[in-house]
Amino acid sequence: MRVLELGTLIAGPFAGRLLGDMGADVIKVEDPKRPDPLRTWGQGERDGHRFFWTVHARNKRCITLDLRSPDGQDLFRRLVAESDVIVENFRPGTLEKWGLGYDVLSEVNPGIVLARVSGYGQTGPKATQAGYASVAEAESGLRHLNGYPGQAPPRLALSLGDTLGGMFAVQGVLAALLSRERTGRGQIVDVALTEACLAVQESVIPDYDAAGVVRGPSGTRLEGIAPxxxxxxxxxxxxxxxxxxxxxxxxxxxxxxxxxxxxxxxxxxxxxxxxxxxxxxxxxxxxxxxxxxxxxxxxxxxxxxxxxxVNTVAEVVADEQFQARDMLVPHRDERTGDDVLGPGVVPRLTGTPGSVRRAGPPIAGYDNAAVYGDLLGVTDGERADLRERGVI
The missing domain is CATH 3.30.1540.10 (formyl-coa transferase, domain 3)
Incomplete structure (x- = not known):
């Protein structure tokens, strides 16, 4: 399966990472003038390099493409014709503004599956509002359940809402691909960060609806679950x-x-x-x-x-169980040739296991020659012209 990954930061790239881990050919599309800010994220640093990108861009090929330009839009449609899935996490309406809505893309490739991750989903009164994971966690009620009674609800020191959104996007993509096997048609997978956060809240809603219970934070335990x-x-x-x-x-x-x-x-x-x-x-x-x-x-x-x-990361890395199950795997940094540990592939499959084949490509457009040349037949001269005009 070939996946075109659009968008930046976490939810869309995490979905692309999961699909890449399982063997998909993931081509990440970055704006030539504004590459994914995730390249500079992460708390750890070595030789000026941070490591959020290393993990979330692993197993991907990276190309540059200006989707705002007519030539860039034409190249993208050509890529869509050779692909199975698109993952994007723009604000709703962005692809349509560029003339790349699902109606256009499905004419190019009727089997294309378009996974769209946004703050509030593609419909509804808040659809066009920008959305981040922190706000989604709050608006969905998820943040209200965290922490201790009477204190400010803390966040987990991760972008949990983005991760949940990416996981639900992959679940939808797999279901859509299974449906395509029967019908030959793709479809839209519409994921809202708020709804992804809502979906994991167990019986919170029926507890309120049926019994008037407003569940709140319970510190280090769950109320009524002991010990x-x-x-x-x-x-x-x-x-x-x-x-x-x-x-x-x-x-x-x-x-x-x-x-x-x-x-x-x-x-x-x-x-x-x-x-x-x-x-x-x-x-x-x-x-x-x-x-x-x-x-x-x-x-x-x-x-x-x-x-x-309750382990710190130092204890996790030393844990024999994680080591035995290949949950701590080297990522080869193509920039330096060094290896850096990262998380392994989940879930483990016995017949077709996933793998970490490469870390995130070190520069935007790293795979332009391979993708545009080998896949689309764009010549060296044509690529040079496109690059000079800022299209790629």
Whole structure:
């Protein structure tokens, strides 16, 4: 499958990354005057290079193309004729303004699947408003559920709304491609960041509609789900113990040398533990505080209790489980020839596994010759003319 990735920053490029990981030929299209700002993002830096781009542009070929120019639009239509999927995350109406709406693109290629990721979707009263992940998380109610009661709702230190939007876009693309196998026709995949954030909120809406419950933040635990919380160990580390299932709770009680708790009316089943979770957390917290983290993890694992440490990235990189499952893989920096670790491919497929074949190309237009020359037959002289006129 060939994917044309338009747009910048996170949601669209993340969707393109996921498709590229699974083997698609992803061609990222950048404006020759305004390349993707993601090239300069990331908190870490080495030799003037930042690493957000390394991961989100991996497994892609990068070309430059001015979609505002008639010649650029003509080249794009030629690319569409040779492709299966387009992923874009412009404000709704942008492609139409350039004469590249789905009506035009589907005439060029009836099987084309157009995935459109935007703040509010392609329709509705807010459709034309700009949207970012942080605002989508807030407007969808997702941010309201985070943090502690009475405090400002914090964000996860990631662009979660963009990531969710990209994942739902890929889900839609795969469904649309499956439909195309039956019908021969492509379609539009319309993803709103706000709706992607809304979709993961479990029973929040029916809890409100049916019972008038306005769920709010609950700190380190979930209200009514116990025990499932953070506990501090004797060496001042944090451990998550998740034993809210009846059978697992009984194993935890045995591991604590408190088997009678499993039959106590206050804690005997899920509902009772939810009502009395403050008292239960206090009991478990006092017990966990007597153990060093490593010993406690070993003890709980042997007892069949679900538990884990709160790792920093340094501990994640050293984790034997992640290493064993190739979740820490080298990305070859074509600019320097060096390797830098990045996240592996999820999910793992046994028959057609994905892979990291290259890091993000180091400069905009890095693959112009290969794509325009090999795919479209544009000659060296024609490319030189297009480049001089700012089309590519």
């Amino acid at each position: 499932s919380n953070l506990y501090r160990t004797s060496d001042d580390m944090w451990i998550v113990i998740a034993a809210n299932q009846d059978t697992v709770f009984r194993r935890l009680c045995a591991a604590m040398d408190r088997p009678e708790l499993a039959d106590d009316a206050q804690f005997a089943d899920h509902l009772a533990r939810g009502v009395n979770q403050d008292e239960l957390d206090e009991i478990i917290g006092a017990w966990a505080a007597k153990w060093p983290l490593a010993e406690l993890l070993e003890h709980l694992s042997a007892a069949g209790v679900v538990a884990g440490p």
